[in-house]
Amino acid sequence: MESNRDEAQRCVRIGRAALEAGDRERARRFLHKAERLYPSAQARDLLEALDKDNCTSENESQSTKASAGQEQSKPSAPTGASGETVKRFTKEQMEGVQRIKKCETYYEVLSVSKDAGEEDLKKAYRKLALKFHPDKNHAPGATDAFKKIGNAYAVLSNPEKRKQYDLTGSEDQVHSHHRNGSFDFHRGFEADITPEDLFNMFFGGGFPSGSVHSFSNGRARYSHHQHQHHSGHDREDERGDGGFSMFIQLMPIIVLILVSLLSQFMVSNPPYSLYPRAGVGQTIKRVTENLKITYYVNKDFQSEYSGMLLQKLEKNIEEDYVANIRNNCWRERQQKSDLTHAAKVYRDERLRMKAESLSMENCKELQRLTSIYRGG
Known part of the structure; x- marks a missing residue:
C-alpha cells in the first residue's frame, strides 16, 4: 500500500484544484480514489468539508438569489x-x-x-x-x-x-x-x-x-x-489511470529501488546514524560540536575518526540532519496551509482549530538551527 502514496497525493492535488474551480463532483471522485489508494488526513478533511458544503449550498443559493436584485442596481465595471x-x-x-x-x-x-x-x-x-x-x-x-x-x-x-x-x-x-x-x-x-x-x-x-x-x-x-x-483535464486525468501510464509513472521509483538494493551489496554502511541501530552496533551516542546534533556510532568509531577527519564527518552529519528537518518543515507548512485554506473556504471552525494545533516540531527545530547559524 506504501507504493500507492505518490498516486494518492496526486489525486488529492487534483481534487483540491477541482474544489477551487468549483467542480465538486470531480473533486469528490479523486478524493475518494486517494482514500482507496492511501488513506490520509488531508483527503479526509477535504471530503468532510465537501460534505458539509453540500448541506449548506441550498441555503446559500437562496440567499444569492435574494441579493441578486440589489446587485443589479449597482454600477458595474467596464x-x-x-x-x-x-x-x-x-x-x-x-x-x-x-x-x-x-x-x-x-x-x-x-x-x-x-x-x-x-x-x-x-x-x-x-x-x-x-x-x-x-x-x-x-x-x-x-x-x-x-x-x-x-x-x-x-x-x-x-x-x-x-x-x-x-x-x-x-x-x-x-x-x-x-x-x-x-x-x-x-x-x-x-x-x-x-x-x-x-x-x-x-x-x-x-x-x-x-x-x-x-x-x-x-x-x-x-x-x-x-x-x-x-x-479539458478530465480526459487526460482519466487516461492517466491506465495500467501502462501507471507503469511509466512508477518507472523512476522502480529504478531507484533497484539501485538502492544494489548499493547495499556494493557500499559499506556509513560510520554514523541519526538514530540508534542495534543491528550494526551503532548505539553509542555522540553530539556534533557545532550544531549539537545527536548521532550514534559503533565502539570502534573513536579509533578511526579524530581531528580533521572527525570535523569533516560531523559537517556531513549536520548537513544531512538540516536537509531532513527542512523537508519535514516544508511538509508541516503545507499541511497547515491546506487546513487553514479549507477552514477559510468552508467556514469550518474545527479545521481552523486543527490547523492551529499542529505542533510544527520540525519548523521549530529549523528555527533553532537558523539562530545558531546567525549567531555563528
Whole structure:
C-alpha cells in the first residue's frame, strides 16, 4: 500500500484544484480514489468539508438569489464583449508572458545557470513572481506563467527534485501538453506547494486586491485564467489511470529501488546514524560540536575518526540532519496551509482549530538551527 502514496497525493492535488474551480463532483471522485489508494488526513478533511458544503449550498443559493436584485442596481465595471471585466496590460507584460511560455527548462524560466545557488534562485524568483503575479500582470496567460515560475523555483530549490530534474532533461520531457499549448501541472515535476502559497511565504500575503481568488457559494477558485487552465483535464486525468501510464509513472521509483538494493551489496554502511541501530552496533551516542546534533556510532568509531577527519564527518552529519528537518518543515507548512485554506473556504471552525494545533516540531527545530547559524 506504501507504493500507492505518490498516486494518492496526486489525486488529492487534483481534487483540491477541482474544489477551487468549483467542480465538486470531480473533486469528490479523486478524493475518494486517494482514500482507496492511501488513506490520509488531508483527503479526509477535504471530503468532510465537501460534505458539509453540500448541506449548506441550498441555503446559500437562496440567499444569492435574494441579493441578486440589489446587485443589479449597482454600477458595474467596464466589460468586454464576452462580459468579462476589461483589464489593461502593457506590451512588455505580454512579451514577458510569451517568453516564459517558450521556455523549455526551469533554468530558462528563472533565467539562471545550471550551477545557480540558493541565493541566485531566490533573487530570480522574487523578481519574476512580483512581475508576473496575476494581481499585477493582466496579460493573457499571466496566471499560467506565474504557476510555471513558482513550479520552477519549488523544483530547483529542492536538492532531491533538482537532481531528478537534471537527470531527466527539459520540461517537455516531464510535462504532457494539452490543447492551446498550456502545460498539465498535475504531472511530471510539480511543486509540493501551490504557486500562490509559495508567493505568500516569500512576500507575506502578496497583493491585497484579491483578484487571483474569487469566492462564490463558499468555494474558492481562481479567476477566468484558472478556469481556462483546468478545462479539458478530465480526459487526460482519466487516461492517466491506465495500467501502462501507471507503469511509466512508477518507472523512476522502480529504478531507484533497484539501485538502492544494489548499493547495499556494493557500499559499506556509513560510520554514523541519526538514530540508534542495534543491528550494526551503532548505539553509542555522540553530539556534533557545532550544531549539537545527536548521532550514534559503533565502539570502534573513536579509533578511526579524530581531528580533521572527525570535523569533516560531523559537517556531513549536520548537513544531512538540516536537509531532513527542512523537508519535514516544508511538509508541516503545507499541511497547515491546506487546513487553514479549507477552514477559510468552508467556514469550518474545527479545521481552523486543527490547523492551529499542529505542533510544527520540525519548523521549530529549523528555527533553532537558523539562530545558531546567525549567531555563528
